[in-house]
Amino acid sequence: xxxxxxSPPPEAAVPEPSPELLARATAVRRAATxxxxxxxxxxxxxxxxxxxxxxxxxxxxxxxxxxxxxxxATDGLAAPLVARxxxxxxxxxxxxxxxxxVAALEDxxxxxxxxxxxxxxxxxxxxxxxxGVVGVxxxxxxxxxxxxxxxxxxxxxxxxxxxxxxxxxxxxAIHAALQRGLAASSVNPQALELLTSRAESLAMLKLDGxxxxxxxxxxxxxxxxxxxxxxxxxxxxxxxxxxLYVDAAADLEQALRLALDSKTxxxxxxxxxxxxxxxxxxxxxxxxxxxxxxxxxxxELRGDPAACALGVPHAAxxxxxxxxxxxxxxxxxxxxDLEQALxxxxxxGSRHTDAICTTDPLVADRFLAxxxxxxxxxxxxxxxxxxxxxxxxxxxxxxTQTLPPRGPVGLEGLLTYRYRLRGQGHIAADYAAGARAFxxxxxxx
Amino acid sequence: xxxxxxSPPPEAAVPEPSPELLARATAVRRAATxxxxxxxxxxxxxxxxxxxxxxxxxxxxxxxxxxxxxxxATDGLAAPLVARxxxxxxxxxxxxxxxxxVAALEDxxxxxxxxxxxxxxxxxxxxxxxxGVVGVxxxxxxxxxxxxxxxxxxxxxxxxxxxxxxxxxxxxAIHAALQRGLAASSVNPQALELLTSRAESLAMLKLDGxxxxxxxxxxxxxxxxxxxxxxxxxxxxxxxxxxLYVDAAADLEQALRLALDSKTxxxxxxxxxxxxxxxxxxxxxxxxxxxxxxxxxxxELRGDPAACALGVPHAAxxxxxxxxxxxxxxxxxxxxDLEQALxxxxxxGSRHTDAICTTDPLVADRFLAxxxxxxxxxxxxxxxxxxxxxxxxxxxxxxTQTLPPRGPVGLEGLLTYRYRLRGQGHIAADYAAGARAFxxxxxxx
Numbered sequence: 059x060x061x062x063x064x065s066p067p068p069e070a071a072v073p074e075p076s077p078e079l080l081a082r083a084t085a086v087r088r089a090a091t092x093x094x095x096x097x098x099x100x101x102x103x104x105x106x107x108x109x110x111x112x113x114x115x116x117x118x119x120x121x122x123x124x125x126x127x128x129x130x131a132t133d134g135l136a137a138p139l140v141a142r143x144x145x146x147x148x149x150x151x152x153x154x155x156x157x158x159x160v161a162a163l164e165d166x167x168x169x170x171x172x173x174x175x176x177x178x179x180x181x182x183x184x185x186x187x188x189x190g191v192v193g194v195x196x197x198x199x200x201x202x203x204x205x206x207x208x209x210x211x212x213x214x215x216x217x218x219x220x221x222x223x224x225x226x227x228x229x230x231a232i233h234a235a236l237q238r239g240l241a242a243s244s245v246n247p248q249a250l251e252l253l254t255s256r257a258e259s260l261a262m263l264k265l266d267g268x269x270x271x272x273x274x275x276x277x278x279x280x281x282x283x284x285x286x287x288x289x290x291x292x293x294x295x296x297x298x299x300x301x302l303y304v305d306a307a308a309d310l311e312q313a314l315r316l317a318l319d320s321k322t323x324x325x326x327x328x329x330x331x332x333x334x335x336x337x338x339x340x341x342x343x344x345x346x347x348x349x350x351x352x353x354x355x356x357x358e359l360r361g362d363p364a365a366c367a368l369g370v371p372h373a374a375x376x377x378x379x380x381x382x383x384x385x386x387x388x389x390x391x392x393x394x395d396l397e398q399a400l401x402x403x404x405x406x407g408s409r410h411t412d413a414i415c416t417t418d419p420l421v422a423d424r425f426l427a428x429x430x431x432x433x434x435x436x437x438x439x440x441x442x443x444x445x446x447x448x449x450x451x452x453x454x455x456x457x458t459q460t461l462p463p464r465g466p467v468g469l470e471g472l473l474t475y476r477y478r479l480r481g482q483g484h485i486a487a488d489y490a491a492g493a494r495a496f497x498x499x500x501x502x503x
Numbered sequence: 504x505x506x507x508x509x510s511p512p513p514e515a516a517v518p519e520p521s522p523e524l525l526a527r528a529t530a531v532r533r534a535a536t537x538x539x540x541x542x543x544x545x546x547x548x549x550x551x552x553x554x555x556x557x558x559x560x561x562x563x564x565x566x567x568x569x570x571x572x573x574x575x576a577t578d579g580l581a582a583p584l585v586a587r588x589x590x591x592x593x594x595x596x597x598x599x600x601x602x603x604x605v606a607a608l609e610d611x612x613x614x615x616x617x618x619x620x621x622x623x624x625x626x627x628x629x630x631x632x633x634x635g636v637v638g639v640x641x642x643x644x645x646x647x648x649x650x651x652x653x654x655x656x657x658x659x660x661x662x663x664x665x666x667x668x669x670x671x672x673x674x675x676a677i678h679a680a681l682q683r684g685l686a687a688s689s690v691n692p693q694a695l696e697l698l699t700s701r702a703e704s705l706a707m708l709k710l711d712g713x714x715x716x717x718x719x720x721x722x723x724x725x726x727x728x729x730x731x732x733x734x735x736x737x738x739x740x741x742x743x744x745x746x747l748y749v750d751a752a753a754d755l756e757q758a759l760r761l762a763l764d765s766k767t768x769x770x771x772x773x774x775x776x777x778x779x780x781x782x783x784x785x786x787x788x789x790x791x792x793x794x795x796x797x798x799x800x801x802x803e804l805r806g807d808p809a810a811c812a813l814g815v816p817h818a819a820x821x822x823x824x825x826x827x828x829x830x831x832x833x834x835x836x837x838x839x840d841l842e843q844a845l846x847x848x849x850x851x852g853s854r855h856t857d858a859i860c861t862t863d864p865l866v867a868d869r870f871l872a873x874x875x876x877x878x879x880x881x882x883x884x885x886x887x888x889x890x891x892x893x894x895x896x897x898x899x900x901x902x903t904q905t906l907p908p909r910g911p912v913g914l915e916g917l918l919t920y921r922y923r924l925r926g927q928g929h930i931a932a933d934y935a936a937g938a939r940a941f942x943x944x945x946x947x948x
Contacts, residue, residue: 091849095872174894180883182893189905190875270905285734289727291906312928319930404536426923427540430635438625438926447934448627448922449619449943460634460715461736462907465922477893477910478871481883483757485764489892498894 072287075261082251083218083268087191089246090216094188096245098165104243105161105208111239112154112204115231119150122231123200130224138326143224145200153201156452160208163451166469167214173501177494179482181501187476188214190270193262193290197276198222203232206273207250209452211240213472218262218269220253230254263288271472273455278382293471295458297382297408298328300440303399303425305416306337310344312437313415314351317388319439320413322355326384328456329411329433329443333379333389335399336365341392345369357386364392379406396421400428407431410458411443411465432458432465517732520706527696528663528713532636534691535661539633541690543610549656549688550606556684557599557649560676564595567676568645575669588669590645598646601897605653608896611914612659618946622939624927626946632921633659635715638707638735642721643667648677651718652695654897656685658917663707663714665698675699708733716917718900723827738916740903742827742853743773745885748844748870750861751782755789757882758860759796762833764884765858767800771829773901774856774878774888778824778834780844781810786837790814802831809837824851841866845873852876855903856888856910877903877910 075083093101112119123145130140145153172184192215196202203221210217221229229252237247253259262269266289274284274294281294302320304313320331336344345368352359353371360378361370370390378389379402393399403412411433414425426434433443443466445453450468457464463471488494520528538546557564568590575585590598617629637660641647648666655662666674678697685692698704707714711734719729719739726739747765749758765776781789790813797804798816805823806815815835823834824847838844848857856878859870871879878888888911890898895913902909908916933939 091873091875094875176887176892176894180887187875282734289730291736291904309928315928315930319932323931323935422925428536430536430539430632431921433922433924435923436925438924438929439931441931442621442625442924442926442929443922447621447931447941449621449941459736460919462919464919474905474907474909476876477878477888478880479878479883479887480867480881481887483754483760484883484887485760486768486884486886486892487764490768496892496894 072260072263073257075264079258079261080268083191083265085248086216086218086251087268089248090188090191090214093211093216093245093249094190094214096214098167100244101165101212101214102161104211104240104245105157107243108208108211108236108239109154109157109161111235111242112150112157112232115235115238116147116150119200119228119231119235120145120147122227126225126227133224135224139198139224142197142199143228145228149201153204157204157208160205160212160452163212163469166212166473170503171475173503175497175499175501176479177484177497180484181480183478184475185478186473189472189474191216191218191268192472193218193220193265193269193272195220195259195272195274195276195280195284196222198224200225200228200232202275203229204236205452206454207236209454209469209472211245211249213469215472216249216251218251218253220259220262223256226254263290266290275455293455293457293463293467295328295410295456298330298410298458299333299380299382299406299408300329300331300410301333301335301403301407301412302331302440303335303393303396303403303412303414304337304340304344305396305414305418305421306339307418307421308337308340308344308415309417310340310347313344314348316413316415316437316439317348318351318355320441321352321357321388322386323439323441325386327441328382329440330384331388331413331440332381332383333391333402333406335391335393335402337399338364338392338394341365341368345390352388355386357388359388359390361390362392365390368392382408396424400425403429403431408458409460410456411435411440413438413440517705517708518702520709524703524706525713528636528707528710530693531661531663531696532713534693535633535636535659538656538661538690538694539635539659541659543612545689546610546657546659547606549685549690550602550653552688553653553656553681553684554599554602554606556680556687557595557602557677560680560683561592561595564645564673564676564680565590565592567672571670571672578669580669584643584669587642587644588673590673594646598649601646602649602653605650605657605897608657608914611657611918615948616920618948620944620946621924621941622929623942625929626925628923629920630923631918634917634919636661636663636713637917638663638665638710638714638717640665640704640717640719640721640725640729641667643669645670645673645677647720648674649681650897651899652681654899654914654917656690656694658914660917661694661696663696663698665704665707668701671699708735711735720900738900738902738908738912740773740855740901743775743855743903744778744825744827744851744853745774745776745855746778746780746848746852746857747776747885748780748838748841748848748857748859749782749785749789750841750859750863750866751784752863752866753782753785753789753860754862755785755792758789759793761858761860761882761884762793763796763800765886766797766802766833767831768884768886770831772886773827774885775829776833776858776885777826777828778836778847778851780836780838780847782844783809783837783839786810787813790835797833800831802833804833804835806835807837810835813837827853841869845870848874848876853903854905856880856885858883858885
């Protein structure tokens, strides 16, 4: 279509990949091509070898982490970030055990998802296969590198990995161990490549054709930036503005327990609630107990006028409804009915996870059908929206996009499929001419 | 991460949506929210009502199309485009019948894809749900509007639809009929909105939050432009550079039949081959017959030196291997072995569809496992890579991205899923504290 002019030249914000980066990424892709064709046993063996190598390099990894921590202290890194950066012996052992657990997961590859006879002797299959190469940008958390690398190899994918710079020494030590482990297995160690500079992770955004998926783990701003500067698909999540609606027919004791857990069990998590919606008819009784309970838990409540009239100490302004606090702050609104609650969630929610507390099955069904979020929950905490809790064994991330993979994403986020068609000289012209007709018969999977 | 600066201001190439477009898109989303909660019977009924209304408006639609054709004649529109634009009585009847066929497809919504007990009384389900609102930009082909609209409504999605401007009168007449049909059903007619200007279709790229997927059907350049100018996911396909490899163990008569069908049955299709790879040992015997056969079919062959030495009349240059001719031109390369064929496909292919012709089962398996394309075919024409031929009943498009949906995409390209968790007051803190443990027991689907 002539209406679409050619794309503008690449923006200066994202540098072109250097020849050296292109060569490394090409080597990862080549290794991934071989990895995709390995057996379940070979990939399992590779993960166990990775775990063994990490164990052998234990002291070197812990020493590298101590050096990272010293530099962080000099730089005055904030305490929560230091906690994430720190890799003590127990945490390292847990991460190594995690690698072995991923090895034990069922093979996700080669599963037949579709099996159809198109015509006599012409049979179609759809099989799960690896994506190819994933690019993961993660926070300054050394254990994340071990987890991501093991998920990538288990699912037959090469990976370009870039950790937060505060963890650079730890990541280098871990990466060296992982590659040494792979070298002792039948998987090419080049399948795992560590990027070490900001320029490299930016240039990765231009590696279309060599990288099939980018998984940014970090701030909303980072995810947005990446989405805006790459043609490569991005698995990430922007805001997590989750709601709990306390219905007229709620068990108020249960509602308070759910509200407290959903807010305080880990307030910085994306699946923590930011807003509580309370049905007008139960608002007085509920808030009478909830206001002191949240105060005792250190949570600042911000309410609409009706909520404030019932004891919520701070007034919410318009921005509050659209804010992911990621902190011990909760906005509270009194609503007239279910419809108003649904409208509020549609307007301000981020389609992440929203819950209702009610004993009325009809209201529950209307909520569960009417809220279009990745997770719609009844009478349980929003904090269950998590790959481990869902039983996926491991999580590559959480996606707030609407397209699959949506919500908590396990190994399947690193997979795609391939159609395999076997014939005996079948040509399309015969069907176009009516000489042959399709049977389209489902065969057993 | 501080390394990622805020995104630059929106580019001038893509205008901001007007308040009027925002209002219309908001109305589509609201209608889609209701549509998503309709029953199978209601959506089926809506499609049948759409078909009836199209039938009732038959004369008006045909007259509008004649007006489009007259304008096209004045503008000197090229013959193939006129053929696509033309909607005669038979084509219209076929399209209306197509709407009824989509009504008859099995309901894609509400399918349970996962069912797990997380703990006693805490049960997780994953259900198929509509994406929400899709934005489709399609060529000047009035029948495409009927097909896309019926797929959208069948799968519970609202749609913003923009056809090529040469078909604007036809599209307006068809859209009016479709909305009148919906008005006689339980589906809100606002679920289908027609965009009529270039500015609107460009502004649609900025409707994130209101549009969940953009499906551009058109040139590679258009798809690229859209990918570069929107945060909304795009289902589209760029190049289709497909290969047929004639192995040393090929049945040469079959290989020639497959090659001719794959190239000539519809040369402009993305699943037509652009390059033929021939094993050195059979190249003399194969090309001796293939060169005159392709000449007789009007196909220009361009070969590497070895192919030219065996009778291919034109020399291929480096660009030929990377070109989607979409025309009666075919490049031919003689390769030493399967590995060289695989290397060629990896280097120049677009991961669309690639085929091998061989009677050797081991070679076949190596090819089918080693080529990472959406379609890998054995002893059949690449032209089978198509939603209708695969038995999907209808096709929303073909995707050459690696992530699912990949390859020919049926109704499932318009779907996503939602996790539904029902508990009895379960909170996450109990599991974190070890007071309760997950069971993660699979339940029947």
